[in-house]
Amino acid sequence: MKKIIIALLLGFSALSSLSQKIVRYDLYVRDTVVNFTGKEKRAISVNGQIPMPTLTFTEGDTAEIYVHNELNEKTALHWHGLFLPNREDGVPYLTQMPIEPHTTYLYRFPIIQTGTHWYHSHFELQEQIGMYGSFIMNKRKADPTFRKGIDDLPAVPIVLSEWTDYKPKNVHRMLHNAGDWFAIRKGTTQSYGEAIKQGYLKTKVKNEWKRMTAMDVSDVYYDKFLINGKNESQLPQFKAGDKVRLRVSNGGASSYFWLQYSGGKITVIANDGNDVEPVEVDRLIIAVSETYDVLVTIPKDSIAYEFLTTPEDRTKSTSLWLGSGVKKLANPMPKLKYFEGMKMMNDMMKLNGDLNDMGMSMSLNRMDMNVVMYPEITGAINKKKSKDMKGMDMQGMDMSKDNSMHDGNQYNANALSDIVTLNYAMLKSPTPTKLPDTTVKTFCFTLTGNMNRYVWSLDNKVVSEADKILIHKGENVRIVLYNNSMMRHPMHLHGHDFRLLNGKGDRAPLKNIVDIMPMETDTLEFNANVYGDWFFHCHILYHMMSGMGRVFSYENQPANPEIKNPKLAQRKLFNDDRKFHFMAENDFATNGNDGMAMYSNTRWQVASEWRLGYHDMHGYEIENHIGRYVGRMQWFMPFIGYDYRYRMRDGEINFQESNIFGQTNTKDTRQALSLGFVYTLPMLIKLETEVFTTGTVLVQLKRDDIPITKRIRAHLMINTDKEYMIGLQYVFSRFMALRVHYDSDMGLGFGLNLNY
Amino acid sequence: MNFKIKIVMMVTALLSLTVLSCKAAIKNAKTESIKVYGNCDMCKNRIEQAANKKGIAKADWDADSKLLSLTYDSKQTTTEEVLKRIAYAGYDNALFLAPDEAYTKLPGCCQYKRKNITKTVVTETKKDVLSDTTKKEGPLAKVFSYYFALKDALAKDDGNAAAVQAKALYKAIEVAPMDKMTPAEHAVWMNRQQKLSYDAEHIKGVTETEHQREHFVSLSKNMYEVIKVFKMDLPVYYDYCPMANDGKGANWLSLQETINNPYMGKKMQTCGKVQETITK
Incomplete structure (x- = not known):
C-alpha cells in the first residue's frame, strides 16, 4: 500500500516537472573595449553587448542560466529583486564563492513571481563597466492579476546606466581620498570666489564653520549617460495613439535619474516589479537599482517624442525617441542652484554633525529638500541679487532669506509648482499586501556616514564591524530606517519584497528598494519566509563597497552548500570594506620637496609627511603617523608618531631653537616617538597636538585646500615651533597642480605638485 | 632687459594670435537654409543668438520666409546641434519642436502660431x-x-x-x-x-x-x-x-x-x- 502511494507521488511529481518549462540562457562574460568618449577603454560585455542581454521568462518557468566566465578575474551575478533559493542569489562570499576565471557556473531556480527586474554583477566594481541587464518575468495569461489594457501592451525593456573613463577602482580610491577633481569636472567646486560673486559668502563661511565641504547630490563625475547602452536612440515603429510600456531599470552604479516625456504625462503602473494602481505624473526620479514600469502615449504621427533621462546632478542627459519625424523636445532640466542647497544644508546640520529636521517628520520622498536647488520649482537664480549687490546690505538680505526658511517647510515639489513629481506616498498596490498575523520583530537603523572620508555605514558600523542580524523563519520583520547622513541612499533587501508603510493601509506597495533622503524616516516590513543569508545594503556601488550594509540571517538554517569554508568566505566578504586606499603627493619645488603619502581605510590611517631640502642647511624632515579615526563624523584621530629630522647650519653645531612654550630643541638631528591627536575644528582647520618622547610639545593649526576659485586652492599652517607656511596652488589636471608657497624654514618656493 | 623684451614680444605674439583666431572666418564652412518658425524682429534676435557660436556657427534668419541661413564648421558641429539650441530657445524648426515650457516663456510678440502641436495634454x-x-x-x-x-x-x-x-x-x-x-x-x-x-x-x-x-x-x-x-x-x-x-x-x-x-x-x-x- 505504501509503495503504491510513493509510486503515485513520484509519478505525480514527474508529471508536474514535465509541465514546467525550462528556459535556458548562456551568458558569455568577456573583456571588451568600448569607446563612449573618443577614448578606448576596458569594459565587460556579455554575449558581446552592453547592457547584458534581456532575460525573459514567464511565471512558472524554471530558469537555467549558464554563466561562462571568460574574464581573467572572478565574477558573480545577482538577480535583483528575485525570490529564489539563497544559494542562487549571487553575492560572492555570502551566498556562493565567486565564479573563477574561465569556468562555467549554473544558476538554476524556479520563476515564482512576475514583473520588471534586472540583474548585475555583485563582484567588486564590475557593475560600473557594463555588467547590468533587464530581467523580465511575464504574467501567465490566466493570471488573476493580469491587467487588460496594461499587461497586453507592447513593452520595451530599458536599462539606464552611466559611463566613466576612469577605472572604477580609481573612482573608488579618489572618492575615499576626498579630492575635489570630480567637483572640478562637474563645475561644482562652490569656491569662495564663486560664493562672493553670487552673493553667498556668508553661506559658504557658515558651511565651512559646520565642517562641511562643497555639497553635491552625487559623488562621481560621469562622461556619458546611457539608455540601453546608447546615449541617444530611437524606436520609430510607434504611431499616433499607441501606448507603450517602458520597463525601466536603473542599472547605474551611483546615479539617480529623472524621467520625463515630451508627449504628455507619464503613467506609473509598477515599481520594483510589483504592480501599483496607475498614477499620472509629469516626472519621477528613479533611485539607483529601482525599477519603474511606466506608460507613455504617442499623441501624433510624424513627431518623435523624447523620453528624457537626466541624472540627478543634471550634468548631462540621455534620450530615447518614440515615434518618427520631427523631434519634440522635453524641457531640459536646468542646472542646480548649489549655493541654495548649501544654505539648506547649513540650516539642517547641527555643529556636531547630526541632522536636524526642525520638527518636520519627513518620509517617503514627499519633501525633497533639494527643491531649493531646482530652478523649475523654486525659480531661477536671482540675477538681480548678484547684479545689484553693490550698495546693498548683503548681510541683511541673507538674514531675511534665512528667516523665511525657518518659518516652516517648503520642500514639497507638488505643492510649490504645477509639475507633479511622483513620491512613494502616491504608490498603492492593487491587491492587499497585509502580512500574516504573527509576531513582529523590529529593528531600527540609522544611516550614517561622512563625505570627507567617504565612510558609509549603518549605526556607524560597516559590514565587517557588525554581526549578522538573526531573524526567525515565520516572523514578521519590521525595519525603521532614519537617514542621518547628508546623502540619499537606496537601501536594497535581497530575496524578499517588503511593504513600504506609506499610509495606504492594506494596500501598501511592495518594493525591494527604498530610497531614503537625508532626515527621512521610513518603515518597511516583510515576512521572513526563506532561509538564507540575505544582504541588505545601500545600492550606490561605492557606498556598498565601503561597507554600508548588513546581513540578515535565519536562525537554525541549513548550511549553504556553496559556502564550503564559511570563515574564509566571511573574511573575503569583510575585505571589501576593510580595504586600504592609497594616496600620495609631492611638490617638486625650487626650495625643496614637500609631500605626503597616506594609506587608509574606514578607521585607520598610516601617513607620512616629508619636507626635503636640497642641501643640509634647509634640512630634511619626515613625520610618520599611525592613527585611528574615532566617532561618526571622524573629526578626531589619536595617533602615535615617529619623527626624524636632520639639518646642518653653516658653522653652527647643535643649534637650539625654542618654541613658544619656552622648550628648546634642536632640529639638527632628532629622532623622536610621539603621541598625539588630530581634531578637525570648525572651518575645517586641523588642530594637531603632539607630545614627543623628548618632552617637547607641538601644537599645530593647518588648513588645506581652501577653495578660492574653481581651480585655485590655498593652504595655511602655523605651529608652536614658530614655523608657518602659506601656499597657493592651481589645479590644472587630475594629477598636477602648480604651487607657490612660503615656508618659514625653506623660504619661497615654486613647484609642480604631483598627486596620485 | 633682453629677457623682458622677449616676454613682451611673446605676449604680443600670443595676443595677436588670439585676435586673429577670433576674427578668422568659420573653417570647413558649410551653409544650409533651414525652416525656423518665428514672428518678429525680436524672434530674429533670439533665434540668431541661440544659433551663433563664435567661429563655429553663424546664422541669419529671415522673418518673411522663415528661413535660417546657417553657416557652420562641419568638423566642429552639426545642423542638428544648432537647431536643438534654437528649439530650446523656444522656436520650432525643421528638426526639433521646442519644449512647451520654452515656447510659453517667449515674449508675447514672439508667440508664433505653432503648427503640428496640439495644446499640451497637461x-x-x-x-x-x-x-x-x-x-x-x-x-x-x-x-x-x-x-x-x-x-x-x-x-x-x-x-x-x-x-x-x-x-x-x-x-x-x-x-x-x-x-x-x-x-x-x-x-x-x-x-x-x-x-x-x-x-x-x-x-x-x-x-x-x-x-x-x-x-x-x-x-x-x-x-x-x-x-x-x-x-x-x-x-x-x-x-x-x-x-x-x-x-x-x-x-x-x-x-x-x-x-x-x-x-x-x-x-x-x-x-x-x-x-x-x-x-x-
Missing part, C-alpha cells in the same frame, strides 16, 4: 476633470467647483483671486437649484445655506488672506456637512491641519490627495493630513 486633462465635475455633479456642482477654486487661491496666498472666487461662490449658493435636490439633500441644504452664504460674503468682501482664512474655517466645516450628503463622483478628501487657525486646527476639502494647505499658504503648504475620504 492642461487639457485638468480642464476635463473640472468640466466633468460640473456636468455630472448635480445641483451643487458650481458651488463645489468655486469652493475648490477658492481653496486653491488661498493655498497660493492670493487674496485677490480668493475674493473673486468667493464672489462666484456666493452667487452660486444663492441660485442653487433646490428643485433638483432629493429630500435628504434639501434638508441639509436648508440647514447650511445661510451659514455658507455668510462666510462666502465675508471672504469676497476683503482681500487680506488672514481674514478670509478665518471665514474659510467655518465655510469648510459647513461645506463638509453638505458634501457628505451630496457627494461627488470623484473622491473628496477632508484634510486637517493642526497648526491652522492659530494652532486651534482647521479642516478643508480637496480633490487631490496631496496636501495643499489653504491656511498656511506657501510657507507650510504641505502641513496637514487626510482625515477622511468621502466617496460615493
Whole structure:
C-alpha cells in the first residue's frame, strides 16, 4: 500500500516537472573595449553587448542560466529583486564563492513571481563597466492579476546606466581620498570666489564653520549617460495613439535619474516589479537599482517624442525617441542652484554633525529638500541679487532669506509648482499586501556616514564591524530606517519584497528598494519566509563597497552548500570594506620637496609627511603617523608618531631653537616617538597636538585646500615651533597642480605638485 | 632687459594670435537654409543668438520666409546641434519642436502660431476633470467647483483671486437649484445655506488672506456637512491641519490627495493630513 502511494507521488511529481518549462540562457562574460568618449577603454560585455542581454521568462518557468566566465578575474551575478533559493542569489562570499576565471557556473531556480527586474554583477566594481541587464518575468495569461489594457501592451525593456573613463577602482580610491577633481569636472567646486560673486559668502563661511565641504547630490563625475547602452536612440515603429510600456531599470552604479516625456504625462503602473494602481505624473526620479514600469502615449504621427533621462546632478542627459519625424523636445532640466542647497544644508546640520529636521517628520520622498536647488520649482537664480549687490546690505538680505526658511517647510515639489513629481506616498498596490498575523520583530537603523572620508555605514558600523542580524523563519520583520547622513541612499533587501508603510493601509506597495533622503524616516516590513543569508545594503556601488550594509540571517538554517569554508568566505566578504586606499603627493619645488603619502581605510590611517631640502642647511624632515579615526563624523584621530629630522647650519653645531612654550630643541638631528591627536575644528582647520618622547610639545593649526576659485586652492599652517607656511596652488589636471608657497624654514618656493 | 623684451614680444605674439583666431572666418564652412518658425524682429534676435557660436556657427534668419541661413564648421558641429539650441530657445524648426515650457516663456510678440502641436495634454486633462465635475455633479456642482477654486487661491496666498472666487461662490449658493435636490439633500441644504452664504460674503468682501482664512474655517466645516450628503463622483478628501487657525486646527476639502494647505499658504503648504475620504 505504501509503495503504491510513493509510486503515485513520484509519478505525480514527474508529471508536474514535465509541465514546467525550462528556459535556458548562456551568458558569455568577456573583456571588451568600448569607446563612449573618443577614448578606448576596458569594459565587460556579455554575449558581446552592453547592457547584458534581456532575460525573459514567464511565471512558472524554471530558469537555467549558464554563466561562462571568460574574464581573467572572478565574477558573480545577482538577480535583483528575485525570490529564489539563497544559494542562487549571487553575492560572492555570502551566498556562493565567486565564479573563477574561465569556468562555467549554473544558476538554476524556479520563476515564482512576475514583473520588471534586472540583474548585475555583485563582484567588486564590475557593475560600473557594463555588467547590468533587464530581467523580465511575464504574467501567465490566466493570471488573476493580469491587467487588460496594461499587461497586453507592447513593452520595451530599458536599462539606464552611466559611463566613466576612469577605472572604477580609481573612482573608488579618489572618492575615499576626498579630492575635489570630480567637483572640478562637474563645475561644482562652490569656491569662495564663486560664493562672493553670487552673493553667498556668508553661506559658504557658515558651511565651512559646520565642517562641511562643497555639497553635491552625487559623488562621481560621469562622461556619458546611457539608455540601453546608447546615449541617444530611437524606436520609430510607434504611431499616433499607441501606448507603450517602458520597463525601466536603473542599472547605474551611483546615479539617480529623472524621467520625463515630451508627449504628455507619464503613467506609473509598477515599481520594483510589483504592480501599483496607475498614477499620472509629469516626472519621477528613479533611485539607483529601482525599477519603474511606466506608460507613455504617442499623441501624433510624424513627431518623435523624447523620453528624457537626466541624472540627478543634471550634468548631462540621455534620450530615447518614440515615434518618427520631427523631434519634440522635453524641457531640459536646468542646472542646480548649489549655493541654495548649501544654505539648506547649513540650516539642517547641527555643529556636531547630526541632522536636524526642525520638527518636520519627513518620509517617503514627499519633501525633497533639494527643491531649493531646482530652478523649475523654486525659480531661477536671482540675477538681480548678484547684479545689484553693490550698495546693498548683503548681510541683511541673507538674514531675511534665512528667516523665511525657518518659518516652516517648503520642500514639497507638488505643492510649490504645477509639475507633479511622483513620491512613494502616491504608490498603492492593487491587491492587499497585509502580512500574516504573527509576531513582529523590529529593528531600527540609522544611516550614517561622512563625505570627507567617504565612510558609509549603518549605526556607524560597516559590514565587517557588525554581526549578522538573526531573524526567525515565520516572523514578521519590521525595519525603521532614519537617514542621518547628508546623502540619499537606496537601501536594497535581497530575496524578499517588503511593504513600504506609506499610509495606504492594506494596500501598501511592495518594493525591494527604498530610497531614503537625508532626515527621512521610513518603515518597511516583510515576512521572513526563506532561509538564507540575505544582504541588505545601500545600492550606490561605492557606498556598498565601503561597507554600508548588513546581513540578515535565519536562525537554525541549513548550511549553504556553496559556502564550503564559511570563515574564509566571511573574511573575503569583510575585505571589501576593510580595504586600504592609497594616496600620495609631492611638490617638486625650487626650495625643496614637500609631500605626503597616506594609506587608509574606514578607521585607520598610516601617513607620512616629508619636507626635503636640497642641501643640509634647509634640512630634511619626515613625520610618520599611525592613527585611528574615532566617532561618526571622524573629526578626531589619536595617533602615535615617529619623527626624524636632520639639518646642518653653516658653522653652527647643535643649534637650539625654542618654541613658544619656552622648550628648546634642536632640529639638527632628532629622532623622536610621539603621541598625539588630530581634531578637525570648525572651518575645517586641523588642530594637531603632539607630545614627543623628548618632552617637547607641538601644537599645530593647518588648513588645506581652501577653495578660492574653481581651480585655485590655498593652504595655511602655523605651529608652536614658530614655523608657518602659506601656499597657493592651481589645479590644472587630475594629477598636477602648480604651487607657490612660503615656508618659514625653506623660504619661497615654486613647484609642480604631483598627486596620485 | 633682453629677457623682458622677449616676454613682451611673446605676449604680443600670443595676443595677436588670439585676435586673429577670433576674427578668422568659420573653417570647413558649410551653409544650409533651414525652416525656423518665428514672428518678429525680436524672434530674429533670439533665434540668431541661440544659433551663433563664435567661429563655429553663424546664422541669419529671415522673418518673411522663415528661413535660417546657417553657416557652420562641419568638423566642429552639426545642423542638428544648432537647431536643438534654437528649439530650446523656444522656436520650432525643421528638426526639433521646442519644449512647451520654452515656447510659453517667449515674449508675447514672439508667440508664433505653432503648427503640428496640439495644446499640451497637461492642461487639457485638468480642464476635463473640472468640466466633468460640473456636468455630472448635480445641483451643487458650481458651488463645489468655486469652493475648490477658492481653496486653491488661498493655498497660493492670493487674496485677490480668493475674493473673486468667493464672489462666484456666493452667487452660486444663492441660485442653487433646490428643485433638483432629493429630500435628504434639501434638508441639509436648508440647514447650511445661510451659514455658507455668510462666510462666502465675508471672504469676497476683503482681500487680506488672514481674514478670509478665518471665514474659510467655518465655510469648510459647513461645506463638509453638505458634501457628505451630496457627494461627488470623484473622491473628496477632508484634510486637517493642526497648526491652522492659530494652532486651534482647521479642516478643508480637496480633490487631490496631496496636501495643499489653504491656511498656511506657501510657507507650510504641505502641513496637514487626510482625515477622511468621502466617496460615493
